[in-house]
Structure formats: C-alpha cells, structure tokens
Amino acid sequence: MRKAFLFLGFAVLGLFLSYYFSDDRYEKVDPKALAENCYGRVELDGRLLRVFYSKKGNLIGVVSSNGYHFLVLLNGYNYSKGDLLTVKGFASKYSGSCWVFPKQVKLNDF
Amino acid sequence: MIFEVFLGVLAGFAVGLIPGFHVNNVLSFLKSDLVIVSASIAFVFASLISSAFLGSGENFVVLPPVQRILLKRKGILVLSKTINTLMFSAFLLPFFFYLFFLILGVFSFFKKLFFFFLFGALIGFLKHGLKALVVILLSSGLGLICLNKDLLFPLLAGFFASPTLLASIFMVRSFPKQVEVFSKEVCYRHSFLAGFLSLFFSLIPAVSSSIVAVIAKSFFGLEEDDFIIFTGAVSYYYMVFSFAAYSFFGITRSGSAAYLTSKPGLLSLLGLLIFTTIVSGYLALFFLKKAFTVLYFFGRKLFSFVFLLLLFLVFFHHGFFGLLVFFTSTCIGLLCQELEVPRHVCMASLIVPTMLLIY
Numbered sequence: 001m002r003k004a005f006l007f008l009g010f011a012v013l014g015l016f017l018s019y020y021f022s023d024d025r026y027e028k029v030d031p032k033a034l035a036e037n038c039y040g041r042v043e044l045d046g047r048l049l050r051v052f053y054s055k056k057g058n059l060i061g062v063v064s065s066n067g068y069h070f071l072v073l074l075n076g077y078n079y080s081k082g083d084l085l086t087v088k089g090f091a092s093k094y095s096g097s098c099w100v101f102p103k104q105v106k107l108n109d110f
Numbered sequence: 111m112i113f114e115v116f117l118g119v120l121a122g123f124a125v126g127l128i129p130g131f132h133v134n135n136v137l138s139f140l141k142s143d144l145v146i147v148s149a150s151i152a153f154v155f156a157s158l159i160s161s162a163f164l165g166s167g168e169n170f171v172v173l174p175p176v177q178r179i180l181l182k183r184k185g186i187l188v189l190s191k192t193i194n195t196l197m198f199s200a201f202l203l204p205f206f207f208y209l210f211f212l213i214l215g216v217f218s219f220f221k222k223l224f225f226f227f228l229f230g231a232l233i234g235f236l237k238h239g240l241k242a243l244v245v246i247l248l249s250s251g252l253g254l255i256c257l258n259k260d261l262l263f264p265l266l267a268g269f270f271a272s273p274t275l276l277a278s279i280f281m282v283r284s285f286p287k288q289v290e291v292f293s294k295e296v297c298y299r300h301s302f303l304a305g306f307l308s309l310f311f312s313l314i315p316a317v318s319s320s321i322v323a324v325i326a327k328s329f330f331g332l333e334e335d336d337f338i339i340f341t342g343a344v345s346y347y348y349m350v351f352s353f354a355a356y357s358f359f360g361i362t363r364s365g366s367a368a369y370l371t372s373k374p375g376l377l378s379l380l381g382l383l384i385f386t387t388i389v390s391g392y393l394a395l396f397f398l399k400k401a402f403t404v405l406y407f408f409g410r411k412l413f414s415f416v417f418l419l420l421l422f423l424v425f426f427h428h429g430f431f432g433l434l435v436f437f438t439s440t441c442i443g444l445l446c447q448e449l450e451v452p453r454h455v456c457m458a459s460l461i462v463p464t465m466l467l468i469y
Binding site: 001003004007008010011012014015017018019021022039040041093095096 | 244248251252255256259260359360368431434435437438441442444445448449
C-alpha cells in the first residue's frame with residue numbers, strides 16, 4: 001500500500017505540473033506542408049474566400065493560403081469574404097478535406 | 111508491388127516483435143500505401159508474440175491472462191491457435207465488409223448513441239470500486255490537459271507500455287520454458303463473435319480492443335485461452351475495419367488509415383488484406399518458437415532498451431512537456447498495478463474528453 005501512495009503522490013504532482021506548464025502554443029506552418037500533413041496545433045494566415053452554413057447549421061469558412069484551401073469552423077465569428085485572417089487552432093483531416101478547428105481567429109489588418 | 115507487400119510485412123513484423131512498440135511510431139517512415147497496410151497487418155501478428163512477454167514474472171499483483179498462460183507453459187500452444195484463428199478471419203472479410211458498409215450507411219444514427227456507449231463504459235469501469243474511481247479521475251484529468259495537444263503517444267505509452275516494461279525489467283523471476291506444441295485448431299466462434307462486436311465498437315471513439323474483450327468476457331464468460339484468442343481477433347478486425355472505413359467513406363479510425371495517401375479500392379484492399387494476413391500468419395507461426403527463445407534469453411535487456419527508446423522518442427517528438435505527460439501517465443499506470451485495477455480503466459483519459467466533445 002505504501003507503493004500505491006507513492007505512485008498516487010507522483011501522479012498528482014505530475015498532473016499539477018502538466019496543468020501548470022500546459023500552454024497554448026501554436027506552430028506557424030507552411031500552407032503546403034499543412035495541406036500534405038494536416039495535423040497538429042497550427043497558426044495559419046490566409047484570405048477568407050467563402051463563408052457558408054453547413055446542413056447542421058455550423059458556420060464554415062474556406063480560407064486560402066498560397067493557393068491551398070482549408071476549412072475553418074467560424075461559429076461565433078463575424079468575418080466576411082475577402083478578410084485576411086490569422087487562425088490558431090487544431091488541424092485535422094476530415095472527409096477528405098483539411099480542417100482547422102480554431103481556438104482563436106483574428107483579423108489580420110496590417 | 112509484391113516487393114512492397116513483403117517489405118511492409120517484414121517492417122511490421124520487426125516493429126511488432128519489439129515489446130511495447132507500436133506500428134504507429136514508424137508510419138511516417140513508410141512511404142507507400144501498400145507498405146503501410148501490410149506492415150499494420152503484420153504488426154498485429156507479431157505483437158501477439160511480444161506482448162506475451164511484457165510484464166511476465168511473479169512480482170505482478172494481477173497477472174494478465176497471457177502471462178497466466180505462460181506460467182502454465184501453454185504460450186506456444188495458445189498463440190498458435192490465435193494465429194490460426196486470425197488467418198481464418200481473413201476469409202470472413204468479404205462478409206464482414208458487406209455488413210460494415212451497411213452499418214456505415216447509418217453511421218449518423220449510431221453517432222447519436224456514442225455518448226451513452228462511452229458513459230456505459232465508464233460506469234462499467236466503476237465495478238472495480240473506489241480505487242477505479244481514483245484512476246478514472248487522474249487519467250481523465252490528464253486526458254483533458256492533453257486534449258488537442260497531439261500528445262497521444264506519451265499519454266498511451268505511459269499508461270500501457272512503460273508500467274509493464276518497468277515491471278518486466280525489475281521482475282523477480284522469469285516464466286518457465288514453454289511446451290513446444292503447436293495447435294492446428296481454429297476458434298470459429300471467437301472469429302465470428304469478434305467480427306460482429308468489432309463492427310460496432312470499432313466505430314466508437316476511445317473504445318479499444320481490450321475494452322471490447324472485457325465486455326465479451328463479462329457477457330460470454332471467456333476463459334484465459336479464449337480471452338487471448340478473442341482479444342487477438344478483435345485487434346485484427348479493428349485494424350482491417352479502419353482500412354475499410356477509409357476505403358468506403360474516407361473516415362480514419364486508426365493511425366495506419368490516417369497515413370494512407372489515397373482511398374484504396376474495395377477489391378484491391380480485400381485482396382491485399384487476405385494475402386498479407388496469410389503471409390503474416392505463416393511468418394508468425396514460423397517465428398513463434400524462435401521469438402520465444404530470443405525473448406526468453408534477452409528479455410530484460412530488450413525491455414530496458416525499449417524503455418530508453420520510448421523515453422528518447424517522447425523527448426524527441428514532444429520535448430519536456432511530453433516527458434512530463436509520460437511520467438504522469440506512467441505513475442497512473444503503476445498505481446493501477448498496485449491498486450489491482452485493470453489498466454484499461456486508464457482509457458478514461460480518452461473516453462471523458464471524447465464525451466465532452468460529443469456533448
């Protein structure tokens with residue numbers, strides 16, 4: 001039982017440290033590399049080509065960067081066609097397209 | 111083409127024979143779809159052998175069924191029966207693929223039930239009492255911290271690979287030499303049952319093959335031998351169905367399917383899977399005795415090497431934070447062993463975040 005308490009103590013300590021050091025770091029990626037290997041926490045700059053509602057009522061944007069297109073879930077955001085955006089979020093392949101599920105979307109107006 | 115298939119089989123076999131290693135760790139090095147599919151199938155066969163040696167010894171509080179079989183000296187007998195059953199399962203693939211296609215057609219209906227399935231799995235874990243609740247809380251907390259951070263490798267390696275590797279490195283006494291009798295028997299019942307259950311459970315996120323085996327054990331009362339054969343068959347079906355899901359609808363259910371660059375055609379996929387299964391099966395039978403001998407003599411050194419390799423890979427891919435997650439999940443895995451809680455309870459680390467995402 002002593003060993004169990006030791007492991008429990010280390011597990012709780014590890015959990016606390018993991019929570020403390022877990023930051024929201026997003027890696028700025030090359031659009032070509034992202035299109036080929038659509039996975040991970042990424043930061044992407046691009047222009048909003050189109051905004052539409054899916055059948056389930058989600059607001060989806062098509063963001064183009066260096067000729068590559070990515071789908072971004074834009075629920076709660078109010079951007080329109082032609083806006084230059086910086087999207088930080090988690091990229092993942094779904095139904096044959098590369099999606100970015102954003103943590104943060106900012107207007108890139110400089 | 112044949113060269114690529116054989117290359118994949120050899121690669122999958124080599125990776126599978128390293129205890130605690132997964133084919134997902136090397137997928138990025140395999141450039142062709144043919145190599146990825148054949149390596150993944152060969153891995154299922156080879157990992158049957160290597161996983162038997164993980165954690166074998168007498169200092170385990172709860173011995174997993176494979177190790178109990180080893181202590182009874184029936185390792186070669188039961189594993190050869192498992193390999194035969196998996197080879198037979200390959201011939202059921204056209205039938206199961208047809209059913210799988212029908213089920214995927216009504217996938218959206220099942221999706222609505224996922225939350226309740228996962229909730230049911232959590233409640234099922236609680237049958238192990240308050241100790242299981244502690245493990246569920248710790249592992250789901252870590253799972254939530256790792257959510258969307260691409261840290262599955264250190265998380266799962268810590269829960270499942272490293273505690274058994276550590277136990278194997280520090281084991282008190284090794285298992286006895288196995289009786290060298292091969293079985294030609296095929297367990298038709300387990301092959302069918304594993305196929306039917308995998309049809310549904312392979313679609314539910316965070317439900318691993320070991321959880322399916324535990325569910326089947328509670329409902330169908332599987333004995334030690336049956337449990338090993340059944341778990342092997344479920345792992346096999348999980349892998350082939352992940353390729354089928356990608357082929358039919360582009361849905362990725364495993365790391366291997368996610369690495370495919372193009373959707374394989376149904377007939378060519380079926381042919382490749384059946385061919386690879388037969389080749390891998392015969393290779394596994396051929397190597398079974400030899401692998402047992404090698405792992406028997408070099409086991410402890412090999413486990414130490416794999417543990418260090420895991421540490422290096424975690425640090426190389428995920429840095430210090432990955433190491434921290436690996437350390438924490440290893441502690442939770444070791445806590446499971448001490449509390450006599452089955453380690454599949456650690457799957458709460460994936461189940462709880464998935465439930466929250468669905469909700």
